[in-house]
Amino acid sequence: MKHVAELSARVAWLRLVPAILLAMAALCPPQALAQMPARFYWKTLSDGNAVPLILNSISGNTNPFDPAHIVTPGGSFDATMAIAGYGHTFSLFDRSAMAAIIVPMGRVSGDVTVAGRTFNQSASGFGDPMFEFDINLIGPKAQKNIPDAMRYEPGFSVDVLADLAVPIGEYDSSQPLNLGQNRWYGRVGMPVVWQLGDWVPGRRTTLEFLPAVWLFGNNTNYDNGKTLKTDPMFQLDAHVSRDFTEHMWGSLDLAWYNGGKATVNGVTGEKLNNVGVGFTLGYQVNSNLGLTFGYKSTINDNGPGDLKMDVFQISLVYGWHPLIEGMNRLKSGQ
16 A cells, blocks of 8 residues: 555656646747646656646737747737647657647737837637657656656656647738748757656655757748748746645746747848746646646846747646556555
8 A cells, every 4th residue: 555655646747747738837828838837748657648728818029829929019919828638658669758739729819009000900719739749868768567657766867859730720811910820830859857856755856958949831821921931949948846745846937039030021020039937836636637827927028129928827737547547446445
């Protein structure tokens, strides 16, 4: 029974595995896709499953459904975004791996003032779904059974990941504000988890990094037939995460965006060079359900061309594993 209790404490975090979009402890939407929260790339038992639901309230000077973060000087945008998805962990070449899909949906509206006149646009529906694949390269081997899960400690772990968004979301070429982006885009990155101190529930501390590069295809039907091109954008996420109790944790979060210069019909804008900071609080409701609350905001955003973004986020992640569910049934005498 002692081993069952210890294992349950360790793998209770399973539901956080693809807290995709927990992903949204993210500063922005498909940024919400873009920035993953702390503990997103912690490893759990292979063959686990998770269904996240993330709710975001976002305001700023860019369309939060566009991961390129194209800034509209003088613009004001508000969005309510929900993200639903599914994630599955598995073993590949004896390494921990994860595959997930995330689907953003919601409503965005914006006001832009030009020459003293204010123009309003809005859009609602589904955004572009995104697929993610992640595999561990450096660190402990995949957890395939109970003894593996009991022995697991991340130590210093490095993954490689690839995301790809499919351009099938709601899109209206007569206006620049849309949920879908009418172009392929994605990122490649290397998540890093660095364990600090003992790996004991209630005392776990990690330092986590995710350097990544976003790549964007061209939108050849942008705002009434114009061509939108976007340079690659570098993004660095960093988190310091700490257990408060066995069921509650918190993190301090930082994100840096650089690059992503946009060109519309040959007219070039400015590249991004912005920093966002925030925090995340997580609570394990029960062995299957996890809850997080987060807030993020850009800080070096005084210039007219600087990215401005404020995000409140709440996420629920329901996770399950056939092995753990079977153990729970045995414990309850079913």
